[in-house]
Amino acid sequence: MSEHPLQRFFKSRRARPTFEWERYQHRDVLLINHPLCQAVFSRQGAQLLHFQPVGQKPWLWCASRWPLVGAIRGGVPVCWPWRGRHPSESGWPAHGWARLLDWKLIDSHEGEHGVSLHWRLQLCDWQADLYAELGQGMELRLNTCHEDSETCQFGHALHAYWRIGDVEDVALQGLDGVQGYDQLNRQACQQQGELRVAGGCQRVFEHNGPVQLDDQAWQRRLGINTGDSVNTIIWHPGSRPLLGVAGDETSGFVCVEAASGGDESLSLAPGERAELSLQAWLV
Incomplete structure (x- = not known):
């Protein structure tokens, strides 16, 4: 399997600062080089x-080619302030505005145990703050404040694409007996035992x-915690082609995401806040 497309930035022998901006495929990207980890964010x-x-294979998958405009497929897209299709505006983008807009980097600092970053997006009467803690493990926290004068419907997700060796050889543990909805077969489901996704899963x-x-x-086990969510979503396209993604690339990821809202949107009153988190660690 080919290497992650963004590993190229860390092959240079020149010393890099902990945080450094670069331009890649028409996007501003922030390179992070710490003794415990390497990472890349897009603005x-x-x-x-x-x-x-350090010493491990990449945890996240990313498509090798990005569209000139539009969402980047891979990593951990922030779906906000709705996920999926908008319930009433058919012309609005799937999964909201957040993954299409530039965010402001409020703060970044390094320490003995890794790096911390704070990103912010302000849009009309909404404010979203994304906090990241990266070191030997990773944690993302998405906080939303609704400042409108009326109650609004809302949804959000941290739509993580996890890098794997081969989709044929992965299994998810921890969902045995859990109720859910199978969107491919359009029916309720209850998981029995481990979940395998090679034939397609949503x-x-x-x-x-x-x-x-x-x-x-x-030969790797990752623990993934979707702790503040209403739902854990598992997705893989199976043999279905994805726009802008080479056919052989889809075998290298599975999506395990934290999500709330969607078909049953959350209601946020004026001044109310919502939180969502995603953690991962090596087992």
């Missing part, structure tokens, strides 16, 4: 596109908390 979407603890589970991604090809 567009405050999207974590690459994360690799399931929305009534679950939050830890799951385990067992990667037999890479």
Whole structure:
């Protein structure tokens, strides 16, 4: 399997600062080079596109080619302030505005245990803040403040694409007995045992908390926690082609995402806040 497209930035022998901006495929990207990890964010979407603890294979998948405009497929897209299709505006983008707009980097600093970043997006009467903690593991926290004068419908997701050796050789543990909805077959489902996704999967589970991604090809186990979410969503396109993604690239990821809202949107009153988090660690 080919290497992550953003690993190229870390092959140079020249010393790099901990934080450094570069231009790549018409986007501003922030390179992070710390003794414990390497990572890349795009300014567009405050999207974590690459994360690799020292001595390990990359944890996140990213498409090798990006569109000139539009969303970047891969990493951890921030779906906000709705996920999926907008319930009433058919011309608005799927998964909201956040992954299409440039965010402001409010703060970044390094320490003994890794790096911390704070990104912000202000849009009309909404404010979203994304906090990242990266070191030997990773944690993302998305906070939303609704400042309108009326109650609004809302949804959000951290739509993570996890890098794997081969989709044929991965299984997800921790969902046994959990109820959900199978969007491919359009019916309710209950998971029995481990979940394999090679033939295609799009399931929305009534679950939050830890799951385990067992990667037999890479002999790696990742713990993934969707702790503050209403749903854990598992997705892989199977053999279905994805726009802008080479056919052989789809075998290298599976999506395990934290999500709330969607078909059953959340209601946020004026001044109310919503939180969503995603954590990962090596088991």
